[in-house]
Amino acid sequence: MPRPQRCEQFESSEICIVHVVQRCVRRAFLAGVDHATGNDYSFRKEWIRRRMEALASVFAVDVLSYAVMSNHMHQILRNRPDVCAQWSDQDVAIRWLRVFPGRRLEEHLAEPTENDVKTLVADKVLLAEVRKRLSDISWFMRALAEPIARMANHQDECTGRFWEGRFKAQRIVDEAGLLACSMYVDLNPVRAAMAESPEEAEHTSAYDRANARRGAVLPSAAFDLKPIPTNEAGRKIRETPVDQLRDDRKEKRKNPTGRRIRRDDWLSPLTLDSDTLSSEPQVHTDGVRSSDKGFLNVAWKEYWELLRWTAKQSTKCVESVLPQSLAKTLAALGIDASMWRDLIWEWQRYFGKSACVGRPVSIKQHAEQTGRHHHRGQASVACCFSS
Structure with missing residues (x-):
């Protein structure tokens, strides 16, 4: 069965949550250790994390969870057209021009000016299209993947594909599927024996959230959302040597x-705010993410405890009792606690080829809404969920 078209899985005009996977074409050495030459390219994982952080500051897309591996990356993304609708035309224009400044004779001079913003705002047809793209997961992934590929190819002194092909997407249709998928993503380094516990699993959302609670900070990669005055930009170009302009641009990107x-400020908050109406967009105003809306009815302490317990269940024959409080959380979501370990550690068996993630009843409902009789893999996950 061919992979579903993007328009069949999600649309930029509809709020939805999607698990995306992007793989490298030449396997592990592109983002890890090249076993043929011994070169270590693990630093490229930070390239990807910082690019995600930068894009989270301009796109109407929430990054819920992520994990950057040696030869692929996982993200759980939620597009937010409701947030994008709250932005002014000027906000939309500067955000778009920060990511796609257009063709310039000198790429290092591609700083949006006030005149560039006014020109885009005046073109209402293009601006409407740009507004749609800023809440489109496909455009978010395009803006993430292309620069990373160019940088890696430049470093390797080669041309050609860096990524295997278009990213794989799975629509997440309920909270049970979202909790399970988030745990699966956060535990990817543990499953791959790259880390012994979530505390050591760098370049994951769980690692960022845990360290943020210990006071960890970092230089923000968020885009500066203020355009440069046109006169100042012209003067700087006329009076500053090209090499200096290039160096200044490179330094500012840091x-x-x-x-x-x-x-973790650039990530979506983990816990939903029960005091806030679910229909409110909760627009973020500090310039590092699109919204302040959480995504799970689970407190961080509870999530972290369940994540650590699940990480220890690497061997199926090891008998370990799930704490009663965590079992109640799973039961409330319709997840069979006795199957929780299998659901996370054997994820590929249950959801590896499915276009949807969630309880069977939710998957069936989504299939009917999209004109299908069922989704692939719908029956195989029934054992992991209560009726």
């Missing part, structure tokens, strides 16, 4: 706003 933030 920390565009000059701020330091908590390690």
Whole structure:
């Protein structure tokens, strides 16, 4: 069965949550250790994390969870057209121009000016299209993947594909599927024996959240959302040597706003705010993410405890009793606690080829809404969920 088209899985005009996977074409040495030459390219994982952080500051897309591996990356993304609708035309224009400044004779001079913003705002047809793209997961992934591929190919002194092909997408249709998928993503380094516990699993959302609670901060990679005055940009170009302009641009990319933030500030909050109406967009105003809306009815302490317990269940024959409080959390979501270990550690068996993630009843409902009789893999996951 061919992979579903993007328009069949999600649309930029509809709020939805999607698990995406992007793989390298030449396997592990592109983002890890090349066993043929011994070169270590693990630093490229930080390239990817910082690019995600930068894009989270301009796109109407929430990054819920992520994990950067040696030869692929996982993300759980939620597009937010409701947030994008709250932005002014000027906000939309500067955000778009920060990521796609357009063709310039000198790429290092591609700083959006006030005149560039006014020009885009005046073109109402293009601006409407840009507004849609800023809440489109496909455009988010395009803006993430292309620069990483160019940088890696430049470093390797080669041309050609860096990524295997278009990213794989799975629509997450309920909270049970979202909790399970988030745990699966956060535990990827543990499953791959790259880390012994979530505390050691760098370049994952769980690692960032845990360290942020210990006070960890980092230089913000968020884009500066203020355009440069046109006169000032012209003067700088006329009076500054090209090499100096290039060096200044390169230095500014390290920390565009000059701020330091908590390690997880760019990620969506984990816990939903029960005091806030679910229909409210909760637009973020500090310039590091699109919204302040959480995604699970689970407190961080409870999530972390369940994550650590699950990480220890690497061997199927090891008998370990799930704490009663965590078992109740799973039961409330319709997840069979006795099958929780299998669901996470044998994820590929249950959801590896499915276009949807969630309880069987939710998957069936989504299939009917999209004109299908069922989704592939719907029956195989029934054993992991209560009726």
